[in-house]
Amino acid sequence: MTLPPVSLLALWLATLSQPVLGSLAGSFADGGNTQISAMMMFVGNNEKVYILDKAEGNAAQINGHPAWGAVWDINTHETQVMDVATNVFCASGMHLPNGSFVTFGGNGAIGPGGNIGSVRNPSGASGAWDAVYQDFDGSKSIRVLNPCTSGDDFNSDQCKWFDDPATLSMQKQRWYSAAEMLGDGTIVIIGGFVNGGYINRNTPNNDPTFSGGAAEPTYEFFPSNGQPAQQMAFMTKTSGLNAYAHTYFDGLGTGFRASQLFDHALGPTAKPRKRAP
Numbered sequence: 236m237t238l239p240p241v242s243l244l245a246l247w248l249a250t251l252s253q254p255v256l257g258s259l260a261g262s263f264a265d266g267g268n269t270q271i272s273a274m275m276m277f278v279g280n281n282e283k284v285y286i287l288d289k290a291e292g293n294a295a296q297i298n299g300h301p302a303w304g305a306v307w308d309i310n311t312h313e314t315q316v317m318d319v320a321t322n323v324f325c326a327s328g329m330h331l332p333n334g335s336f337v338t339f340g341g342n343g344a345i346g347p348g349g350n351i352g353s354v355r356n357p358s359g360a361s362g363a364w365d366a367v368y369q370d371f372d373g374s375k376s377i378r379v380l381n382p383c384t385s386g387d388d389f390n391s392d393q394c395k396w397f398d399d400p401a402t403l404s405m406q407k408q409r410w411y412s413a414a415e416m417l418g419d420g421t422i423v424i425i426g427g428f429v430n431g432g433y434i435n436r437n438t439p440n441n442d443p444t445f446s447g448g449a450a451e452p453t454y455e456f457f458p459s460n461g462q463p464a465q466q467m468a469f470m471t472k473t474s475g476l477n478a479y480a481h482t483y484f485d486g487l488g489t490g491f492r493a494s495q496l497f498d499h500a501l502g503p504t505a506k507p508r509k510r511a512p
């Protein structure tokens with residue numbers, strides 16, 4: 236960043252001495268209480284903002300356990316807590332073309348103090364459920380939310396989070412995965428780690444693809460096309476620091492860019508595609 240000349244800086248600082256009202260465009264105002272921390276937040280429609288937290292000991296309760304989901308109303312500034320079955324901590328998320336929002340993966344079940352949930356997965360290394368927080372393992376979760384408006388019944392299934400790994404889940408456990416929209420409305424879910432608490436930064440990095448089973452170097456699609464999760468060489472190449480791979484849709488059709496090109500049909504590819512005029 237280049238600093239402006241001192242005189243310009245002084246002029247700019249002088250303009251700041253005018254009173255700033257929260258109601259002014261470009262300024263901040265108190266919007267009420269979100270009840271939970273906004274670990275993840277998205278605009279659902281022109282009335283509602285949805286908020287997701289990790290499973291933790293929040294004061295706000297829902298169905299007899301701490302809440303980690305909420306919906307905030309843009310007009311009334313009121314917040315309603317929502318039930319979410321699985322632990323969203325370290326999930327990724329993306330909008331769908333039909334207006335729904337979907338989040339992928341997260342953490343195992345945890346309980347008070349951030350400890351592993353009271354019921355463990357068969358491996359013993361992570362939680363399947365916790366008796367106090369009542370969160371289920373979210374590491375394979377696909378959570379779908381169809382945004383509702385004030386005229387809808389938020390107690391109806393249509394307005395609730397659909398979060399049931401037994402019915403709908405990813406093939407792989409993913410913690411810090413990336414989720415990117417492709418040109419046909421499909422989402423590609425990329426990489427991540429198998430369990431929470433791990434950082435893919437082993438030294439020496441003598442198993443860059445799998446990190447002894449801790450890394451998840453694959454991609455898969457939502458909605459699933461039936462193809463098994465495919466290994467992605469980009470994850471091996473970037474092993475050490477490839478959490479939440481930074482991707483963006485390049486607008487060229489079916490692909491997206493990370494540091495290499497990816498084509499929905501071809502998979503990871505170095506083949507350059509023509510830019511639309």
Ligand SMILES: *[C@@H]1O[C@H](CO)[C@@H](O)[C@H](O)[C@H]1NC(C)=O
Pocket residue numbers: 331333334335379381458
């Ligand atoms: C949008 O598509 C997803 C994925 O197919 C589906 O789960 C969801 O229910 C759809 N939303 C609506 C509002 O139909």
